[in-house]
Amino acid sequence: MGEVPRVEVDGLWRSFDGERVVDDVSLSISAGQLTCLLGPSGCGKSTTLRMIAGVDRPDGGTIRLDGEVICDPVGSLPPEDRSVGLMFQDFALFPHLDVAGNVAFGLNGARSARRSRVRDLLDRVEMGRHIDAYPHELSGGEQQRVALARALAPKPRVMLMDEPFSGLDNRLRDEIRDQTLDLLKEEGTAVLLVTHEPDEAMRMADEIALMRGGRIVQRGVPYNIYNAPVDRDAAAFFSDINVIEGRVQGALTETAFGQFLAPGVPDGTMVDIVIRPQHLKIDFDRKGRGPLPTPAEGTAARGIVQRARFMGGESLVDFRMEFDGSKLVASVPSVFLPEAGTPLWLMIRRDRCFVFPRKGSESDDASTERSANS
Numbered sequence: 046m047g048e049v050p051r052v053e054v055d056g057l058w059r060s061f062d063g064e065r066v067v068d069d070v071s072l073s074i075s076a077g078q079l080t081c082l083l084g085p086s087g088c089g090k091s092t093t094l095r096m097i098a099g100v101d102r103p104d105g106g107t108i109r110l111d112g113e114v115i116c117d118p119v120g121s122l123p124p125e126d127r128s129v130g131l132m133f134q135d136f137a138l139f140p141h142l143d144v145a146g147n148v149a150f151g152l153n154g155a156r157s158a159r160r161s162r163v164r165d166l167l168d169r170v171e172m173g174r175h176i177d178a179y180p181h182e183l184s185g186g187e188q189q190r191v192a193l194a195r196a197l198a199p200k201p202r203v204m205l206m207d208e209p210f211s212g213l214d215n216r217l218r219d220e221i222r223d224q225t226l227d228l229l230k231e232e233g234t235a236v237l238l239v240t241h242e243p244d245e246a247m248r249m250a251d252e253i254a255l256m257r258g259g260r261i262v263q264r265g266v267p268y269n270i271y272n273a274p275v276d277r278d279a280a281a282f283f284s285d286i287n288v289i290e291g292r293v294q295g296a297l298t299e300t301a302f303g304q305f306l307a308p309g310v311p312d313g314t315m316v317d318i319v320i321r322p323q324h325l326k327i328d329f330d331r332k333g334r335g336p337l338p339t340p341a342e343g344t345a346a347r348g349i350v351q352r353a354r355f356m357g358g359e360s361l362v363d364f365r366m367e368f369d370g371s372k373l374v375a376s377v378p379s380v381f382l383p384e385a386g387t388p389l390w391l392m393i394r395r396d397r398c399f400v401f402p403r404k405g406s407e408s409d410d411a412s413t414e415r416s417a418n419s
């Protein structure tokens with residue numbers, strides 16, 4: 046308790062042409078922690094990062110570094126005095142300097158200390174043997190490693206990274222992500238990484254701040270963001286989802302899959318029951334009958350296979366449900382490729398589904414926003 050966060054952002058906002066593109070954003074990041082600002086294109090991620098870097102000025106709010114105000118409505122510390130390292134997708138190296146020159150660029154102090162810092166960082170990003178190379182002689186991945194070493198060389202208190210891996214091809218990207226993460230952790234820097242890719246955020250983040258329409262709609266560790274989304278859109282941002290409609294009566298929603306709890310949701314409210322494809326359970330048809338209901342999985346409903354595809358680590362099976370003709374997709378972690386037209390039974394794990402009042406149908410009671418069914 047009592048540890049001052051390395052970076053603390055409070056009530057930050059920014060308008061362009063009268064529209065708030067960053068709206069009341071608050072964040073805190075400790076030394077050694079990596080927070081991912083995750084959200085769709087245009088939601089205000091880069092603008093938030095730019096304000097923390099000091100290259101854009103907020104219209105309101107406060108930014109603190111180690112407890113000291115560096116930006117508020119009264120004044121703003123210039124970017125070069127903020128001890129931030131920057132890394133962007135297209136943050137080019139200086140073409141006229143070799144690798145060592147690029148990494149040493151922002152360093153002060155004795156020549157020998159600078160040389161050893163440069164050598165140490167380049168070794169740690171496995172670029173030691175390219176120390177004399179020029180940027181045009183390096184691949185994209187190698188350039189990014191040098192850019193990382195350059196950004197970390199002056200030991201910034203904060204690293205701000207905006208889609209730093211999006212220019213790299215898939216296989217290389219994972220390797221560089223892991224290497225980058227290791228180095229950032231070793232250096233103990235506080236990191237804010239902007240990305241629109243949920244996989245990247247899940248792979249890298251200690252904490253995810255999910256952003257939409259200029260606001261942070263949810264903050265938490267990746268496990269909680271994935272398994273306890275605040276609303277339907279938050280759930281859908283991380284994977285395909287299935288949605289089953291229901292209407293609440295007596296804190297319950299009756300569906301073809303049995304009852305779902307909807308505590309505190311007023312009678313008559315329409316709800317979306319949201320389930321990820323891997324949490325639908327499949328069972329076989331036994332002469333037109335399915336498995337018996339269970340408390341954990343409710344009632345089974347029959348669907349007809351429309352299509353089954355092998356995806357490598359999983360199989361995706363599309364169904365048309367008999368009860369209302371709706372489509373559902375199930376994911377099975379193996380090779381499971383039933384013929385189109387096969388009848389199968391689907392069940393929904395109650396501890397893995399989410400019940401959200403439908404937008405426009407919800408009551409004023411905020412506590413009804415999410416209802417557990419465990």
Ligand SMILES: Nc1ncnc2c1ncn2[C@@H]1O[C@H](COP(=O)(O)OP(=O)(O)OP(=O)(O)O)[C@@H](O)[C@H]1O
Nearest residue numbers: 061062066084085086087088089090091092093241
């Ligand atoms: N200097 C500017 N002048 C006017 N509008 C701007 C300016 N900078 C950003 N915007 C607008 O603010 C909104 C948020 O932009 P921002 O770049 O922060 O989003 P983002 O979430 O980082 O998106 P992306 O992932 O596509 O970069 C967008 O609608 C953008 O057009």
